[in-house]
Amino acid sequence: MLKPAELIELRGVGPLTLHDRRLFNQLIEAAWGPQLGEPGREFTVATADLKLPDESNTRLVESIERLMRTIVVARGPDGAETRLQLLGTNTIRTTVNSGTLTYSFPPKLAELVRDSSIFAKLDHAVMRSFSSKYAFALYEAISRRIRLRHVCTEEKDIAGMRELLGVEPGKLDLFKNLQKKAIEPALTEVNAITPYNVTILPKKEGKKVVGFIMGWAVKDEAGLKEAYAELNRPRVGRKERLYGTAETSITT
Structure with missing residues (x-):
C-alpha cells in the first residue's frame, strides 16, 4: 500500500497498539483515492477484512475507539502544528454472517493528505509479521x-x-x-x-x-x-x- 508521508511523521501516536496501527493503515488503504482528501467523505469496508476469521468485533471496536481518542500532532511545511484525531465518526452494522464499518476521517486529516506528494510504499506481508509496534x-x-x-x-x-x-x-x-x-x-x-x-x-x-x-x-x-x-x-x-x-x- 501507499501511505502519505504526512501520516507517518505524526507525533503523539504512542498510545496506539500494534493492532491499532495496522487497522489505521487498513482504513487508509480502503479509502485510497481522490476521495481520501475530501473532508466529511464516508467510506465502507467489510469488518471481515479488518480482523481474523475467528475474532469478535470487540478488539476491532477497542482499536477504533483508541484511534478516535488519540490526539496527534502534524507539522505543516510552514512549521505550524495542527492537533487532530485519526478517525472520525463511524458505524458498525452486523448481520448473522457479515458486517460493515462505515467511517470518516476528521476534516483536518483529510486536508493534511489532500495535496500530499511524498508516499511510503508498505508491504502487507511485512506489516502483518511484526510483533513489536516499535518495529x-x-x-x-x-x-x-x-x-x-x-x-x-x-x-x-x-x-x-x-x-x-x-x-x-x-x-x-x-x-x-x-x-x-x-x-x-x-x-x-x-x-x-x-x-x-x-x-x-x-x-x-x-x-x-x-x-x-x-x-x-x-x-x-x-x-x-x-x-x-x-x-x-x-x-x-x-x-x-x-x-x-x-x-x-x-x-x-
Missing part, C-alpha cells in the same frame, strides 16, 4: 526515507527518536530501557524481515547519550532473499532464530 513504526519511517537521494543517515535527539518509534510519554525514560525495550527489538525485526538494513547508534557528549544517528540502506540480493525467506517462515520460533537462541539462526 512497525521504524519500518514506516525508513520506507518514507528510503527513496531520498544522497541521504542515508539522520540525526535524532532522544525526544525525536522516541517520537519516531512511538514511545509513550513516561515510558522507557532511561536510555538502557529505551535501547533494550524499543530500539533493539525494532532493529532486530526490521533487519530480519524487510528489504532494509537499519542502524541506530547512540550519539554521546562525554559519557552522556544526547541523541542517535540512524542509517539505512536497501539490502543486496542475498540479504533480500534471506529477508523473504524469514518472512515466510512460521512466526513461532522467530524470536529464538533472530536472537540466536535456536540451532538455526539467520544473518541480519
Whole structure:
C-alpha cells in the first residue's frame, strides 16, 4: 500500500497498539483515492477484512475507539502544528454472517493528505509479521526515507527518536530501557524481515547519550532473499532464530 508521508511523521501516536496501527493503515488503504482528501467523505469496508476469521468485533471496536481518542500532532511545511484525531465518526452494522464499518476521517486529516506528494510504499506481508509496534513504526519511517537521494543517515535527539518509534510519554525514560525495550527489538525485526538494513547508534557528549544517528540502506540480493525467506517462515520460533537462541539462526 501507499501511505502519505504526512501520516507517518505524526507525533503523539504512542498510545496506539500494534493492532491499532495496522487497522489505521487498513482504513487508509480502503479509502485510497481522490476521495481520501475530501473532508466529511464516508467510506465502507467489510469488518471481515479488518480482523481474523475467528475474532469478535470487540478488539476491532477497542482499536477504533483508541484511534478516535488519540490526539496527534502534524507539522505543516510552514512549521505550524495542527492537533487532530485519526478517525472520525463511524458505524458498525452486523448481520448473522457479515458486517460493515462505515467511517470518516476528521476534516483536518483529510486536508493534511489532500495535496500530499511524498508516499511510503508498505508491504502487507511485512506489516502483518511484526510483533513489536516499535518495529512497525521504524519500518514506516525508513520506507518514507528510503527513496531520498544522497541521504542515508539522520540525526535524532532522544525526544525525536522516541517520537519516531512511538514511545509513550513516561515510558522507557532511561536510555538502557529505551535501547533494550524499543530500539533493539525494532532493529532486530526490521533487519530480519524487510528489504532494509537499519542502524541506530547512540550519539554521546562525554559519557552522556544526547541523541542517535540512524542509517539505512536497501539490502543486496542475498540479504533480500534471506529477508523473504524469514518472512515466510512460521512466526513461532522467530524470536529464538533472530536472537540466536535456536540451532538455526539467520544473518541480519
